[in-house]
Amino acid sequence: MTATAKQTTILQTQNLHKTYRTGGEDLHILQGVDMNVKSGEWLAILGASGSGKSTLLHLLGGLDRPSQGNVTYTQQNIYQLSRSAINQYRNHEVGFVFQFYHLLPELSALENVTIAGMISGNKQASSAKRKERAQMLLDQLGMSHRLRHRPNKLSGGERQRVAIARALLNEPKVLLADEPTGNLDADTGQQILDLFINLHKQGQTIVMVTHDQHVADLADRQLVLERGKLKS
Amino acid sequence: MYISLLISKYLRRKLAPMFAAMAVTLCTAMVIIVISVMGGFLDMMRAAAQTLTGQVTIYSDVTGFAGHQEIAKRLLIQPEIESAAPLVRSYGLIKLHESTQTVEVVGIEPESFNTVTNYQSSLYWDNQHFLNMLDKQIPQEELTSPELKKRYADYKAAYEKMDLDDAGMNFTIPDIWVREGIEQGCVLGIAVNPWNLRNSEGKYDVANTALGLPMTITVLPMTQGGSIQTLSPATARFTLVNEFKSGLYDIDSNRIYVPMAKLQAMLDMHQQKIWDKFDPQTGQPVGDATIKPDRVSELMIKGKDGVPLADVKATVTRVLQSYLAEHPNTPSLWIQTWQERHATLLGAVEREKGMLTILFAIISLVAVAMIGVIFYMIVQQKTKDIGTLRALGASRKGIASIFLGYGLSVGIIGSMVGLALAASIVLNLNEIQDLLFVWFGFKMWNPQIYYFDRIPSQLDHMEVTVIVICAILSSVVGAIVPAILAAIQDPVESLRYE
Numbered sequence: 001m002t003a004t005a006k007q008t009t010i011l012q013t014q015n016l017h018k019t020y021r022t023g024g025e026d027l028h029i030l031q032g033v034d035m036n037v038k039s040g041e042w043l044a045i046l047g048a049s050g051s052g053k054s055t056l057l058h059l060l061g062g063l064d065r066p067s068q069g070n071v072t073y074t075q076q077n078i079y080q081l082s083r084s085a086i087n088q089y090r091n092h093e094v095g096f097v098f099q100f101y102h103l104l105p106e107l108s109a110l111e112n113v114t115i116a117g118m119i120s121g122n123k124q125a126s127s128a129k130r131k132e133r134a135q136m137l138l139d140q141l142g143m144s145h146r147l148r149h150r151p152n153k154l155s156g157g158e159r160q161r162v163a164i165a166r167a168l169l170n171e172p173k174v175l176l177a178d179e180p181t182g183n184l185d186a187d188t189g190q191q192i193l194d195l196f197i198n199l200h201k202q203g204q205t206i207v208m209v210t211h212d213q214h215v216a217d218l219a220d221r222q223l224v225l226e227r228g229k230l231k232s
Numbered sequence: 233m234y235i236s237l238l239i240s241k242y243l244r245r246k247l248a249p250m251f252a253a254m255a256v257t258l259c260t261a262m263v264i265i266v267i268s269v270m271g272g273f274l275d276m277m278r279a280a281a282q283t284l285t286g287q288v289t290i291y292s293d294v295t296g297f298a299g300h301q302e303i304a305k306r307l308l309i310q311p312e313i314e315s316a317a318p319l320v321r322s323y324g325l326i327k328l329h330e331s332t333q334t335v336e337v338v339g340i341e342p343e344s345f346n347t348v349t350n351y352q353s354s355l356y357w358d359n360q361h362f363l364n365m366l367d368k369q370i371p372q373e374e375l376t377s378p379e380l381k382k383r384y385a386d387y388k389a390a391y392e393k394m395d396l397d398d399a400g401m402n403f404t405i406p407d408i409w410v411r412e413g414i415e416q417g418c419v420l421g422i423a424v425n426p427w428n429l430r431n432s433e434g435k436y437d438v439a440n441t442a443l444g445l446p447m448t449i450t451v452l453p454m455t456q457g458g459s460i461q462t463l464s465p466a467t468a469r470f471t472l473v474n475e476f477k478s479g480l481y482d483i484d485s486n487r488i489y490v491p492m493a494k495l496q497a498m499l500d501m502h503q504q505k506i507w508d509k510f511d512p513q514t515g516q517p518v519g520d521a522t523i524k525p526d527r528v529s530e531l532m533i534k535g536k537d538g539v540p541l542a543d544v545k546a547t548v549t550r551v552l553q554s555y556l557a558e559h560p561n562t563p564s565l566w567i568q569t570w571q572e573r574h575a576t577l578l579g580a581v582e583r584e585k586g587m588l589t590i591l592f593a594i595i596s597l598v599a600v601a602m603i604g605v606i607f608y609m610i611v612q613q614k615t616k617d618i619g620t621l622r623a624l625g626a627s628r629k630g631i632a633s634i635f636l637g638y639g640l641s642v643g644i645i646g647s648m649v650g651l652a653l654a655a656s657i658v659l660n661l662n663e664i665q666d667l668l669f670v671w672f673g674f675k676m677w678n679p680q681i682y683y684f685d686r687i688p689s690q691l692d693h694m695e696v697t698v699i700v701i702c703a704i705l706s707s708v709v710g711a712i713v714p715a716i717l718a719a720i721q722d723p724v725e726s727l728r729y730e
Binding site for chain 2: 055061083084102103106107111115119127166221
C-alpha cells in the first residue's frame with residue numbers, strides 16, 4: 001500500500017442528517033456528520049447502541065437516503081445517481097458484512113457467495129469464473145470443506161466467513177462491516193478480526209462500525225459517534 | 233440469472249408454493265373436466281340429432297302427407313341433395329315377454345333411411361358379435377358331455393347361417409326364427425327390453441336379448457282429417473330380428489323400427505283405391521277407382537358433403553314451394569333443419585355450458601386470491617432475504633421478477649399437472665364410473681336423465697389451451713401484488729425485520 005493511495009479520499013460525507021418520524025415525533029439519528037474515508041484505510045466508527053452508527057453505514061453503502069447532506073464516492077454524490085447506478089454502486093463498489101450474516105437460507109455456502117456476482121448482471125464474467133473466484137475466496141477463508149452446506153448447517157463463524165467472501169466477490173473498493181463480531185464468541189470473533197487484518201494488509205479499505213473498543217483499536221483511525229454526532 | 237436460481241430454490245424448498253400449485257392444479261382440472269364433459273355432451277347431442285333426423289326434415293301434422301315420392305324425386309335431382317327418406321311415426325304398444333310397453337313406432341324403408349341416417353351402423357347385433365357373446369356366455373368347459381357339445385354345435389351352426397345385419401336392413405326373418413303367421417321382422421331399441429342388461433364390459437348379453445321372439449305391436453289408426461277412427465286399434469305380430477343402439481338413451485329406450493308399408497297399412501295411411509259406385513246386385517265396385525295416395529309423417533333429407541346446411545334448406549324450400557304451387561290441396565308442411573328441430577335442447581345445453589364456465593371461472597378467482605395470500609406470506613417470510621438482495625445490488629425490478637417468476641412457475645407447474653389430471657380423468661371417465669360402480673355401487677351418470685348411456689367427453693385442444701393460459705395468467709396476477717410489495721420494501725427495514 002503506498003502513501004499516495006492512503007491519502008486519496010474515497011468516501012466522504014458532508015453535513016449528513018437522517019431523521020425518522022415515529023409516533024408523530026422526529027427522531028434525529030444523524031445530525032450533521034462530516035467524515036471521510038481514505039483509500040486503503042481501516043476506519044472504525046465507535047459508538048453505543050442507538051448512536052446512529054448502523055444508519056451511517058447504510059447511508060455510506062447507498063442502502064438508505066439521507067434527510068439532508070451528501071455522501072460522495074470518488075467525487076460523485078451517490079444520492080444523485082440513478083436507481084440503476086446506485087444498485088451498481090452497492091454491487092460493485094461496496095461490500096456489506098452484517099452482524100447477523102444475512103445469508104440466504106435456501107442457498108449453499110458457494111451459491112451465497114456467487115449470487116453477488118450473478119446480481120451484477122455482468123455477462124462477460126462467466127459462471128465458471130465467478131464460481132472459481134467464489135471457491136478461491138472461500139478457500140482463503142478456510143471454508144473449502146463447507147461449500148455445499150446450507151447456512152443452517154454452518155456455525156456462526158463459518159456463516160460470517162461466507163458473508164465476508166460474498167462481500168469480497170465483486171472486488172469492492174470499500175468493505176462496510178456492521179458489528180461483524182457482535183454475534184460471535186470471543187475466539188471466533190478474533191478469527192474473523194484476523195481475516196479483516198489480513199484484508200487490510202492486502203490494501204482493502206474497511207469501514208467498520210462497532211461498540212467494542214478492542215475491535216476499534218485494530219483500525220487505523222477511530223471516529224466516535226454519540227447521539228448522531230461525531231465526537232471531536 | 234440470480235432470479236431463476238432463487239425461483240428454483242424457493243420452489244424446491246418451500247411447502248407454500250406446493251399449496252399454491254395444488255390450487256392451480258385443482259382449478260385447471262375442474263374447469264377442463266367440466267368443459268370437456270359439457271362439450272362432449274353437446275357434440276354427441278348434435279351428432280345424434282343430426283344422424284337420427286337427417287339434416288333437413290319436411291313434416292306435417294300427425295295425419296301425414298301424400299306426394300312424398302314426387303317431392304323426393306324432385307329433390308334428388310338437385311345438386312345439393314344427397315338422399316331423402318320417408319318415414320311414418322306413430323305411438324303404440326308392444327307386448328314382449330308378456331310385458332306391455334308404450335313405444336314410438338317408426339316405419340322406415342331401411343335402404344333409403346340408411347342413406348340419410350346411420351341406421352345400419354346403429355344395428356347392435358351382427359353375426360360375429362352375436363357368436364362371440366354366445367361363446368363367452370357358454371364356456372367350452374361347461375359342455376361336459378358329448379351330447380351337450382353336439383347340441384351346442386348344432387345351435388351355433390344354425391346361428392352361423394343367419395345374417396342379422398341383412399335381417400335388420402330388410403326386416404327379413406332368419407329361417408331359425410320363422411313362425412307361422414308372422415311375416416316381417418322389426419328392430420327394437422336396445423334399451424326397450426327391460427331384461428337387456430349390460431355386462432361388466434358394458435356390452436349387452438345374448439342371454440337376455442329378445443332376438444327371435446315374436447312381439448305384438450298395437451297402434452291407433454287415424455283418419456286424414458285427424459280423428460281417431462272408429463276402427464279397432466290395429467294389431468300385428470312381428471319377430472324381433474335385431475336391435476339398434478343409437479347411443480341416445482331416450483331413443484334407444486322408446487323406439488321400434490318396422491317396415492314402413494306395414495305401418496302405413498296399420499295406420500290406414502297406405503295407398504287405397506276408392507270407388508264411388510257399386511253394383512246394387514253384386515255389391516262390386518263399378519267404374520274407375522280413385523287412387524288415394526299413401527301418406528307419410530316426414531321426409532328426411534341429407535345434403536351432399538360440404539354443402540352448407542342453409543343451402544340444403546334453401547334448396548328444399550324452393551323445391552317444396554314449387555311442388556305446393558302445383559298441388560294446392562296438400563296440407564300444411566313445415567321445413568326444419570336438425571338445428572332448428574333441436575334448438576330448445578341444444579340451446580339449453582349451450583347456455584348451461586356457458587353458465588358453468590362462468591361459475592367455474594369465478595371459483596378460479598378464489599384460487600387467484602389464494603395464490604395472492606400464499607405469495608404475500610412468502611414475501612413476509614422472505615423480507616430479510618429481500619433486504620440482503622437489495623444490499624447486494626439487486627434492483628426493485630429484479631426483486632419483483634423473482635416473485636412474478638415464482639408465480640409463473642407455480643402457474644405452469646400447477647396447470648400442467650392439472651391438465652394431466654384432467655386428461656387422465658376425461659379420457660377414462662366411463663372406466664372410472666364403471667370402477668366406482670363395481671366398488672361402491674355408485675353411478676354418477678344416469679342415462680335416463682342424461683340421454684346418453686355413456687358419459688360423453690371431448691378434450692378440445694383450443695379450449696384446453698385457453699384454460700391452461702388463463703390458469704398461468706391467474707397465478708401471475710395472484711403474484712403481482714405481493715411482488716410489488718416485495719419490490720417497494722425499504723431494504724434497511726427489511727434487514728432489521730425480525
